[in-house]
Amino acid sequence: MAASVTAALLVIGDEILTGRTKDKNIGYIAEYLTGIGIDLREVRIVPDVEEEIVGAVNALRQRYTYLFTTGGIGPTHDDITADCIAKAFGVGIDHDPRAVAMLRERYQPDELNEARLRMARIPHGADLIENPISRAPGFRLGNVFVMAGVPSIMQAMLDNISPTLQTGARMIAETIDAEGLAEGNYAEGLAAVASSHEGVSIGSYPSFSAGGFRNQIVVRGKDPAAVANATLAVNDLLRRLKGDRAPL
Incomplete structure (x- = not known):
């Protein structure tokens, strides 16, 4: 890299x-x-x-x-x-x-x-x-x-x-919509995912619109494989929390 x-x-x-x-x-x-x-x-x-x-x-x-x-x-x-x-x-x-x-x-x-x-x-x-x-x-x-x-x-x-300008590897970002879940529901699990995936940063970003609150989780990193693996782990966490009620 x-x-x-x-x-x-x-x-x-x-x-x-x-x-x-x-x-x-x-x-x-x-x-x-x-x-x-x-x-x-x-x-x-x-x-x-x-x-x-x-x-x-x-x-x-x-x-x-x-x-x-x-x-x-x-x-x-x-x-x-x-x-x-x-x-x-x-x-x-x-x-x-x-x-x-x-x-x-x-x-x-x-x-x-x-x-x-x-x-x-x-x-x-x-x-x-x-x-x-x-x-x-x-x-x-x-x-x-x-x-x-x-x-x-x-x-x-x-x-x-x-x-x-000298440049390095470009940042890769994957955005995951935490549909129907509040941050308090996935915060603990998200911290565990972040600590177990080195080389990536994971953030949760709430926003508010006429339709209500919306929470998005963003996985960032420069190693495509590391970003992909962390994204899969986040999706798995949300799926378990929602009990597979809705597709991710």
């Missing part, structure tokens, strides 16, 4: 923590990375505070294969992510001629003011991440990928960097 490739996501911005902006990137990035064989292991949200960002970057980039960040690379005074990345790596930062050229593709000379030029300040040694929507680039330094917070731009950036 391929070695595990791991990642963390650092979401940067006061607006996320105050609730003014509802984050739409976490779920997208989690699903995207899972789909290409990268395990998203941790997500942190930090304010626009230098020491918070620098500390989180240095902790997460050492712990995981990759660190992705969103937010804080715009033209305003509180967009400090690029400076914080430079500080975390101990490198300088300045207007990057490549980034300036990209901005000139969008803005007329009289429009490219100092505020907009902030978006061309890139830490020394970083590679640029192309932004086909607004042209202001993200960048990669080491194993850290710095992307925009605007969902459409972030998604375009993620598509651009995806081919450069």
Whole structure:
């Protein structure tokens, strides 16, 4: 089996923590990375505070294969992510001629003011991440990928960097509907199944709709045989609990 490739996501911005902006990137990035064989292991949200960002970057980039960040690379005074990345790596930062050229593709000379030029300040040694929507680039330094917070731009950036990423085995997931059974009925048996099947994770996820409660059990893993065996064990547990009253 391929070695595990791991990642963390650092979401940067006061607006996320105050609730003014509802984050739409976490779920997208989690699903995207899972789909290409990268395990998203941790997500942190930090304010626009230098020491918070620098500390989180240095902790997460050492712990995981990759660190992705969103937010804080715009033209305003509180967009400090690029400076914080430079500080975390101990490198300088300045207007990057490549980034300036990209901005000139969008803005007329009289429009490219100092505020907009902030978006061309890139830490020394970083590679640029192309932004086909607004042209202001993200960048990669080491194993850290710095992307925009605007969902459409972030998604375009993620598509651009995806081919450069090392990936591992993809996660396999099997969903089993626990029809008519409450979690309390199968919790003990499910724990026994989980403990006896190494290499898989098993979770129970209740939801509520107009039709009432619905419980689903999800078996996840990267070994097809292990997932299949655990799924069979879960189905057998539910069948016994329901007394074969209904097909699974």
